[in-house]
Amino acid sequence: MTETPFYAVYLFPQAAEALGEPMRAHLQDIAGNAHIVCAQIDTSGPFFGMTVLGKDNNGTIVELEIMIPHSMVKLVMSVHNDHDFGFAEGR
Secondary structure (H helix, E strand, O other): OOOOOOOEEOOOOHHHHOOOOHHHHOOOOEOOOEEEEEEEEEOOOOOEEEEEEEEEOOOOOOEEEEEOOOHHEEEEEEEEOOOOOOOOOOO
């Protein structure tokens, strides 16, 4: 596999709620499972680091670095483009 994987970082429900409005734009929800799709993750520091790709008002790709406590992370999955992702049927 030569493609760059993305990571789906699943949060505990209480974590998504505690992070509040600033995180809502970055959270995706499939079947009640809140997660963030990241280009990179860093688990080595005191916080769980995530690099999220987005676009600014001009359409330029920008990177946003988000750091949250490790205790908020429920599961991390590597996501590749060769198949559907998620729990919902019929996607």
